[in-house]
Amino acid sequence: MRAEERQHRILVLARQQGRVEVAVTAADFGVAQETVRRDLGELERRGLVRRTHGGAYPVESAGFETDLAQRVTRHVEAKRRIAAEAVRLLGEAETVFVDEGYTPQVLAALLPGDRPLTVVTASLSTAAAVADSTNITVLLLGGRVRTRTLATVGSWACAMLAGFVIDLAFLGANGISRELGLTTPDPVVADVKAKALEVSRRRIFLGHHSKFGVSSFCRFAEVGDFEAIVTDTGLSVVEAHRYALLGPQVLRV
Known part of the structure; x- marks a missing residue:
C-alpha cells in the first residue's frame, strides 16, 4: 500500500471513529508504528488531524464535521469541567x-433551577436537557433541523433571534484562532451563531483546547468579541495569555 493510500484510509478511520490509535492502526495495516506516526505527522501538516499521545x-473542516454522537464520547471529563466553570459566570x-x-448541552443541564431563567437555543438536545426544570422557560428556535447536530438553522432561526435582547450567550465553535477568529464549517450555522452574538449583551466562549489554533470555513466572530474564554489546561499558559491580550479573560480548568 502506498503512503498516500494508507494516509487516506487512516483519515477515513479517524473521521468514522472520532480517533485513531497508533498501535491499533499499525497492527491493522501490518506496518510499523513509526510508519503510522509519520503518516499522522503528514496528515497533521496538512491540517487534517491533530496529534495526541498515542494517536x-x-x-x-468545510468538508467534514463530527456528529453529536461522536462529540459525546470525546474529552468528556474536560468538557464537563469547562461547562461547570462557564456556569459560574452566569451572574445576574x-x-x-x-x-x-x-459542551453547551452539559452546561444547560447545570444551569440553576432555583430562580427564573429563560433559555434560548437552536439545539433540540439542549432544549430537552432543561425542559423539565420548573423555573426555566425554554425557547427553541425554528428552522431546518440539521441531522448531524440536531440543531435548527436558517432564516427562521435568525429572524427569531433578531427579535430578542439576550443577557448572556454561551457559544462554541469548530475552531478558534487568534488570527482568524471563531469558525464553523457550515454557513447557515455561522449565521445563527453570528446573530446570537449580535443580540447578546455578554458573550462567553467555551471549548476544549483541541479547538484552538484550528480554523474552518465560515468565520462568525472575533476573539475580542468575548468577555471570557473557558477551556481546559491542555491550552498552555503561554497560549492562553496570547488570547487574553485580545480582550477576553481566559480560564483554564
Missing part, C-alpha cells in the same frame, strides 16, 4: 442563549 483525532443574567454542541 490522533480529525480536525473539522435572566435570559441566556445556549449554543448547539455537547
Whole structure:
C-alpha cells in the first residue's frame, strides 16, 4: 500500500471513529508504528488531524464535521469541567442563549433551577436537557433541523433571534484562532451563531483546547468579541495569555 493510500484510509478511520490509535492502526495495516506516526505527522501538516499521545483525532473542516454522537464520547471529563466553570459566570443574567454542541448541552443541564431563567437555543438536545426544570422557560428556535447536530438553522432561526435582547450567550465553535477568529464549517450555522452574538449583551466562549489554533470555513466572530474564554489546561499558559491580550479573560480548568 502506498503512503498516500494508507494516509487516506487512516483519515477515513479517524473521521468514522472520532480517533485513531497508533498501535491499533499499525497492527491493522501490518506496518510499523513509526510508519503510522509519520503518516499522522503528514496528515497533521496538512491540517487534517491533530496529534495526541498515542494517536490522533480529525480536525473539522468545510468538508467534514463530527456528529453529536461522536462529540459525546470525546474529552468528556474536560468538557464537563469547562461547562461547570462557564456556569459560574452566569451572574445576574435572566435570559441566556445556549449554543448547539455537547459542551453547551452539559452546561444547560447545570444551569440553576432555583430562580427564573429563560433559555434560548437552536439545539433540540439542549432544549430537552432543561425542559423539565420548573423555573426555566425554554425557547427553541425554528428552522431546518440539521441531522448531524440536531440543531435548527436558517432564516427562521435568525429572524427569531433578531427579535430578542439576550443577557448572556454561551457559544462554541469548530475552531478558534487568534488570527482568524471563531469558525464553523457550515454557513447557515455561522449565521445563527453570528446573530446570537449580535443580540447578546455578554458573550462567553467555551471549548476544549483541541479547538484552538484550528480554523474552518465560515468565520462568525472575533476573539475580542468575548468577555471570557473557558477551556481546559491542555491550552498552555503561554497560549492562553496570547488570547487574553485580545480582550477576553481566559480560564483554564
